[in-house]
Amino acid sequence: xxxxxxxxxxxxxxxxxxxxxxxxxxxxxxxxxxxxxxxxxxxxxxxxxxxxxxxxxxxxxxxxxxxxxxxxxxxxxxxxxxxxxxxxxxxxxxxxxxxxxxxxxxxxxxxxxxxxxxxxxxxxxxxxxxxxxxxxxxxxxxxxxxxxxxxxxxxxxxxxxxxx
Numbered sequence: 001x002x003x004x005x006x007x008x009x010x011x012x013x014x015x016x017x018x019x020x021x022x023x024x025x026x027x028x029x030x031x032x033x034x035x036x037x038x039x040x041x042x043x044x045x046x047x048x049x050x051x052x053x054x055x056x057x058x059x060x061x062x063x064x065x066x067x068x069x070x071x072x073x074x075x076x077x078x079x080x081x082x083x084x085x086x087x088x089x090x091x092x093x094x095x096x097x098x099x100x101x102x103x104x105x106x107x108x109x110x111x112x113x114x115x116x117x118x119x120x121x122x123x124x125x126x127x128x129x130x131x132x133x134x135x136x137x138x139x140x141x142x143x144x145x146x147x148x149x150x151x152x153x154x155x156x157x158x159x160x161x162x163x164x
Contacts, residue, residue, distance in 0.1 A: 002098030008159030026145025
């Protein structure tokens with residue numbers, strides 16, 4: 001992994017609760033709160049100055065802008081929700097550019113697992129554990145925040161263990 005274990009250790013304690021919040025919020029009400037996106041950006045702006053070399057910091061901010069522009073285009077095309085696009089952009093600076101291929105594979109695996117688990121739980125007695133979740137009743141809509149939040153959380157945990 002290209003992320004350093006040190007930077008992952010700095011980011012993880014702040015971002016893991018936000019990732020859980022994003023996932024649960026999307027499951028519960030099919031929305032990722034803007035405040036969760038703002039909190040993610042604030043964590044990067046503050047902790048990134050400590051966790052990253054100063055020369056890398058602006059490049060990570062550029063990643064946020066690029067992913068935000070791509071997300072706006074995808075949202076306009078109806079491919080992703082606005083909250084998903086905003087959270088993906090807010091998560092982008094936490095990822096080392098050299099880890100993009102690994103992150104995409106991690107996201108793909110996570111998306112398949114989360115989608116399968118959500119659909120299975122939706123049609124089993126597990127649904128009774130959280131009967132009020134909107135995600136159960138949204139037809140083909142899927143709470144992408146579950147996969148986005150879990151992917152960033154898993155990436156940061158792996159970075160603490162296997163980071164350079």
